[in-house]
Amino acid sequence: DGGITQSPKYLFRKEGQNVTLSCEQNLNHDAMYWYRQDPGQGLRLIYYSQIVNDFQKGDIAEGYSVSREKKESFPLTVTSAQKNPTAFYLCATALPGPRETQYFGPGTRLLVL
Amino acid sequence: EDQVTQSPEALRLQEGESSSLNCSYTVSGLRGLFWYRQDPGKGPEFLFTLYSAGEEKEKERLKATLTKKESFLHITAPKPEDSATYLCAAPRTGGSYIPTFGRGTSLIVHP
Numbered sequence: 001d002g003g004i005t006q007s008p009k010y011l012f013r014k015e016g017q018n019v020t021l022s023c024e025q026n027l028n029h030d031a032m033y034w035y036r037q038d039p040g041q042g043l044r045l046i047y048y049s050q051i052v053n054d055f056q057k058g059d060i061a062e063g064y065s066v067s068r069e070k071k072e073s074f075p076l077t078v079t080s081a082q083k084n085p086t087a088f089y090l091c092a093t094a095l096p097g098p099r100e101t102q103y104f105g106p107g108t109r110l111l112v113l
Numbered sequence: 114e115d116q117v118t119q120s121p122e123a124l125r126l127q128e129g130e131s132s133s134l135n136c137s138y139t140v141s142g143l144r145g146l147f148w149y150r151q152d153p154g155k156g157p158e159f160l161f162t163l164y165s166a167g168e169e170k171e172k173e174r175l176k177a178t179l180t181k182k183e184s185f186l187h188i189t190a191p192k193p194e195d196s197a198t199y200l201c202a203a204p205r206t207g208g209s210y211i212p213t214f215g216r217g218t219s220l221i222v223h224p
Binding site for chain 1: 157158217
């Protein structure tokens with residue numbers, strides 16, 4: 001099956017802990033994105049990558065880090081510097097180009113203990 | 114500054130009661146307007162892309178239209194299973210690959 005997988009579905013973070021959210025795709029899309037969604041707010045861009053071994057900060061990158069070592073994978077680490085990490089995190093992929101549609105994974109909900 | 118504004122924030126309809134959702138945008142040189150459906154606790158599901166004013170696309174009870182300043186998502190004779198949040202998005206000005214998303218319209222259809 002072609003698609004985007006995110007794991008885990010739910011993640012619990014203790015104070016001071018770094019946690020990593022997984023995003024894997026087999027759509028052969030070059031571009032991958034991470035968004036954060038909070039109640040009543042639109043999707044806010046954290047990081048994006050147009051090609052392997054390259055990525056750029058989005059609008060709210062502070063407290064987050066990413067890597068893009070493989071085309072299929074774009075993991076997001078929520079560091080202890082992110083003071084308000086509770087949110088729904090969405091990974092998306094797309095073919096290159098501004099007219100291309102983004103396709104989303106099922107999301108990971110991060111909660112703070 | 115690019116802005117994508119959706120209205121209303123929330124909409125309650127009776128089954129069969131048709132209505133429209135609005136998405137207005139201030140992006141210069143629009144290169145696409147995207148509509149998504151999002152169910153609670155799930156990722157957005159792609160519905161439509163519109164590229165030029167006057168374009169229309171349909172899928173079951175949904176029809177999306179585009180003008181130079183806004184897009185409408187028309188819902189004809191909705192059913193309870195159409196209940197969801199509907200998001201629109203447009204690529205940012207200046208050749209960016211990054212879309213700006215609206216905050217969404219939460220639709221509830223009562224049986």
